[in-house]
Amino acid sequence: MANPQSPSVYRRILASELRRLRSGSGLTQAQAEEAAGIGETSLSRYENGTNSMSIPVAEKLLTLYGEKQPRLGQLLELVKASRRRGGGQGLRGIIPTWFEDLVALERDASTVQQFALRVVPGYLQTERYARAVLSGGLIREDVERHVQARMARTLLLDGDEPFEYWVVLCESALRVLVGGRDVMREQLEHVAEMARRPNVTIQVLPDSHGAHASMNTEFQVLSFAIAPEFAVVYMDYPTGSLYLDVPTEVEPYHRAYTHLIKAALSDVQSLDMIKARAEELT
Incomplete structure (x- = not known):
């Protein structure tokens, strides 16, 4: 993965964790999509890091997988980070x-x-x-x-x-x-x-x-x-x-x-x- 935008890296982090959590829950992608009320193939794109999730969708999936506070909140913060562009706030214009x-x-x-x-x-x-x-x-x-x-x-x-x-x-x-x-x-x-x-x-x-x-x-x-x-x-x-x-x-x-x-x-x-x-x- 050469020269990524940082949000895409955060999507990769989330993708890894989504795959692990779903596997632990014993659900297939189709079962998780149906239970969370999201569209077909959506979860596949999230688990591949292709698309970023909205906060409501992320909260549905993470709750479905049994995540609770405070870790649920930490993961949702990661979802927010995955939707932002640019990682060098405060240093932009100084660092490459x-x-x-x-x-x-x-x-x-x-x-x-x-x-x-x-x-x-x-x-x-x-x-x-x-x-x-x-x-x-x-x-x-x-x-x-x-x-x-x-x-x-x-x-x-x-x-x-x-x-x-x-x-x-x-x-x-x-x-x-x-x-x-x-x-x-x-x-x-x-x-x-x-x-x-x-x-x-x-x-x-x-x-x-x-x-x-x-x-x-x-x-x-x-x-x-x-x-x-x-x-x-x-x-x-x-x-x-x-x-x-x-x-x-x-x-x-x-x-x-x-x-x-x-x-x-x-x-x-x-x-x-x-x-x-x-x-x-x-």
């Missing part, structure tokens, strides 16, 4: 349009698993490090607004219910002197501080490990508590992004991430390496 979908999805994610090669991920970046990364890339105009947008995304790891963040970070990302020694030392100290948070797990994949499961590809896997069978893989490149949400496409990334976790140092060993590298730059 192809990035808006990720901004929308990460706000609702319960877990984000990320693999990073040579740059500390955006969620963990300091302001000075982010400025150096953005200044050295393709974005040469309005860098400060992009920096502030990136800083706003780091707040997703704060709050009352932040998502669980697990990152496997290649050792090379600790060694590339982005912004110089002072900026890099500050960045590594910040990563070490973030690693102590209960919702953050950071593992370093040492260069000495050699070949691994994702040599040339960085990626994120976003999962959602409201739809446990659904996940989205996100990857980007200089001028765009790719979103995968078909189970057969997502599964290889789950497997790759499992291998990366096994190959990486433990979180305790990783923290020691990060602190040691920061001390080298003092």
Whole structure:
């Protein structure tokens, strides 16, 4: 699924959950359509993510499947999100349009698993490090607004219910002197501080490990508590992004991430390496 509008991704999340709930109820599509009083083949389009549902139709189906508050209300909010266009409210005009979908999805994610090669991920970046990364890339105009947008995304790891963040970070990302020694030392100290948070797990994949499961590809896997069978893989490149949400496409990334976790140092060993590298730059 390349370059989707975020509402279509939300329709996919709902489609996955509708299929699971109907299967659990023991109803066929035709039986569910008749019981909910909706047209023939309508449910097929909802379960395929082709069409968005109205709130009344969604409430009929979810009630039919036995959903009750508070989860019923949560699912209905997801239905509303599936009908809106644009996911980067508040950041539109700053972030690229192809990035808006990720901004929308990460706000609702319960877990984000990320693999990073040579740059500390955006969620963990300091302001000075982010400025150096953005200044050295393709974005040469309005860098400060992009920096502030990136800083706003780091707040997703704060709050009352932040998502669980697990990152496997290649050792090379600790060694590339982005912004110089002072900026890099500050960045590594910040990563070490973030690693102590209960919702953050950071593992370093040492260069000495050699070949691994994702040599040339960085990626994120976003999962959602409201739809446990659904996940989205996100990857980007200089001028765009790719979103995968078909189970057969997502599964290889789950497997790759499992291998990366096994190959990486433990979180305790990783923290020691990060602190040691920061001390080298003092």
